[in-house]
Each structure stands twice: as structure tokens, then as C-alpha cells.
Amino acid sequence: MADPQRIWTAALVVIGDEILSGRTQDRNVAQIATWLNVQGIRLTEVRVVADDAAAIAEAVNTLRARNDYLFTTGGIGPTHDDITVDAIAGALGVEVEINAQARTMLEGYYETRGGLTDARLRMARVPVGACLIENRMSGAPGIRHGNIFIMAGVPHITAGMLESLTGKLEGGLPLLSATVGCWVAESEIADLLAEAERGHEGCQIGSYPFFRDGRTGANFVVRSTDQAVLDRCIADLGLALEAGGWPVIAGGI
Amino acid sequence: MADPQRIWTAALVVIGDEILSGRTQDRNVAQIATWLNVQGIRLTEVRVVADDAAAIAEAVNTLRARNDYLFTTGGIGPTHDDITVDAIAGALGVEVEINAQARTMLEGYYETRGGLTDARLRMARVPVGACLIENRMSGAPGIRHGNIFIMAGVPHITAGMLESLTGKLEGGLPLLSATVGCWVAESEIADLLAEAERGHEGCQIGSYPFFRDGRTGANFVVRSTDQAVLDRCIADLGLALEAGGWPVIAGGI
Structure with missing residues (x-):
């Protein structure tokens, strides 16, 4: 029987020079963390690595081994700097192949958009043994290989891929949270x-x-x-703050 | 003689359950990355870890060994969940001590703010062998130990600490960047x-x-x-896009 107390974990590898250069503000960590909480899965670690095959492989192999799930974002587009699929295939020791279903999806998507060029066909390449993650926002699918979920870097496309995975991953009890704020220096309390x-x-x-x-x-x-434990803790904390004479902000700010 | 081509590197460990839970959108990665570029230092890897001593120690020890500099953000406040100093001291195999200068700074800061309580004195604790990083925004300083820079998690306080370090770290040639945008699907070009x-x-x-x-x-x-190489590449890329009939957006969007 499944252990209801089992904690399911995930890690995330954010792939992209644009994050490490400071040019792009990452939005996927918060988005994926929030989504994972609802699935009953805890995000335990994030690594941001460059568009570099060795760096990607090290992060992927370390984190997939010690978490139930590993997500990656970025580097699955059609251009020369999109090396995620090759890097992960290398990390897994498998070849890269054209996925027939992805090819068909891309053919359909690009039928009225200039056709399926060689560059676009790159987005049908997957590590051997992978299946696809639906992408309703644009033509190129995400990729699942074992416990690895290879997602887009553009946040609203990532969001669409997460939506298609909602409720499909085994998880435990969702981690609930509640906030109470207070006009007080934290060092005082x-x-x-x-x-x-x-x-x-x-x-x-x-x-x-x-x-x-x-x-x-x-x-x-x-x-x-545990919702009841959470509610009691928030209530008691609010009372303790009020008893000390500090102005409580219900729900925080 | 110093090698002008030497690439100086840094890594960043972001410490905090609030980032991994999705509650807080990190701003320090982009802020520190941008600042490092100006110092001629490249950010090579970021890890986001929980408020967990073992996770902090693993990240710190791995990344400090393979980079010129290691920065951390978060977990240096006065409350029970602020464990960064103890975790890093543990990683380094040194004790924690009260830094006399930090104590004096905190005494001054809290003189008109209710006095230096035990909780506030926690913010004067440093790994043995450390020196301080000035914090003009609030009472508690950052901490430098060898090539490790322990900074605040609150972005505007981090910014003040970075400002006090500006120009003080050895670096190489700054990595310059320029952008050209275009109304085109990247897969086309x-x-x-x-x-x-x-x-x-x-x-x-x-x-x-x-x-x-x-x-x-x-x-x-x-x-x-190299600014000249960069300018030439941007100019040539713009011309090539225009020659293909795609509308160029100077500077990008």
C-alpha cells in the first residue's frame, strides 16, 4: 500500500546563458515550484547552468538520481544554441532520434507557416526512449524520458506543458501554506x-x-x-503577536 | 604578469525555502549576474537550495572549489530559519564566533531601536576567519570568508552589499552584449x-x-x-536579416 506520508521530490535544471548573464529574469522556478506543490511534489533543488553539454549532463545526472522527478527548462528550440536534447541524450548514454509523432505535429503546425524546414525538424529530435509532452501553445512538444521532463524555456509555453501534466504525476500530500504578517522587526520576535x-x-x-x-x-x-495543524499554528501565532502589542496583518502583504 | 584573457568565474547559491516553494520570486540571480558582468566575472552556475545545512554545505563546497568566487544569498537574519552562517562554517570545518566589529555596528544600529537583544546578536556571528561586507541599508553586515561572499536575501540589501564590493574583486575583461531583434520566427533563420x-x-x-x-x-x-567584434557581428547580423526581407528591430525588444 502506498505510504501517505511519503514525500515526493523534484529538482529543476534551468538551462540558459540568458539567465546566467542577467539578461533574462527567470520565471520558471516560481511557476514550476507552485505547480509542483499542488501535485504534492516538493521542489528540493534548482540549478541554473549554461548552454554547455557537460554542465547540463552533470546537473541532470546528479539530480535525476536523487529525486523522484527532474524537470528542465530551456534549450529545446530550433537554433544552434538549443543543445538540451543532445546534452541529455549524452548524459543518459542514448542516441537522439526523430520522433515520428513530433514530426507529424510539427508538419501540421508549419503547414501554413512556411513548411517543415531542417531547422524546425530539430524540434522533433528526442533521446531514444522518450515520449512527448503536449504543447498547445506552439508546435514543438516537450519531452519525457523516464523521470526527466524536458520543457520549454518561454514561461507561457512551459505553463501549457505543465497544464497537460496536471494530475498525471504521482505525488504525496500537497504542502499547504498560510501567512500572517506583522508590523514588527523580525529580530524583535x-x-x-x-x-x-x-x-x-x-x-x-x-x-x-x-x-x-x-x-x-x-x-x-x-x-x-495538515490543514488543521496549519490553521492552529497561524491562529496561535497571530494571538501571540497581538498579545505582544504588535499590529498583525491578516494574510500578510 | 596577469593574463588579460583569463576568464574569472563565480557561482551563486541562493538559500531559501521561500524560493523553492514558489512563494518568492528570486531577484538576486539577475541582479548579481548583471553586477558580476561589469566586474569582469562570469556567473557560471546557480544553485537554489533549501534552508538545510547539508544542502547548503554540499553546494558551497562544490562551487567554491571550482570558481574564483562564490556568492550566497539568504539566511543571515536573526530568526530560527536563518542557518546560513552555521551551515557554511560547518562546510568549512571552522567554528562560529561573534565578530567584534559586527557587534559594534549592530549596537550602534539598534541603540535607538530597542537595543541589541540575543536574537539581534545572532547577526554578528561569522565563521572564524571571516571579515565583513558593509551594509548601508540595515544593521547586519555581509560576510566574506576566503572566496565566499555571504550576502542578504532581501534584494535591496544585497544591492547595497554589492555596491560596497564594486571594483574590489579581481576580474578579467567584462563580457559585453548587444541585441538586435526581428519580426521573424527563429526557426526561419x-x-x-x-x-x-x-x-x-x-x-x-x-x-x-x-x-x-x-x-x-x-x-x-x-x-x-571585444567591443569591435561585437559591433561588427551585430551590424552584419542586422544586414543579413534585412537582406532576407525580415523587419529588424534595432536594439531588440
């Missing part, structure tokens, strides 16, 4: 927070300071897989 | 791009598609350490 965490088994509390209009505050984020 | 890269030694060209108002386009980002 560090002990109160540590006590609240100790007093509510199965909860973790994160403290995230903010500065608004010259005032100091913090959001306290409680995480648990 | 994949060959043209690959040829442009081959024809301009010392340039890398990245292709980044976008979608605006129902139209497809792409930005082509050329990177080089």
Missing part, C-alpha cells in the same frame, strides 16, 4: 517565532522581512501538509 | 544565425523568441569581450 514552530509539530515557519513606506514588517509563512 | 556566429570569432549568439500582439519575433543577443 525571533524567540516567539522559534517557540511557535516548536509548539506546532509538523509546521515550519519562515520569516521574510519587508520595508514599506519607511516602516519595517515581516511575513511569517507557515507550511504544513 | 536558424541557419543564418549559426553562420553569423561561425563568421565572428569570439562571439556567442543567443536566440530568444517572443510573442507580442499575436506576432512572432526574436531577440538575438550577441556576447563578446
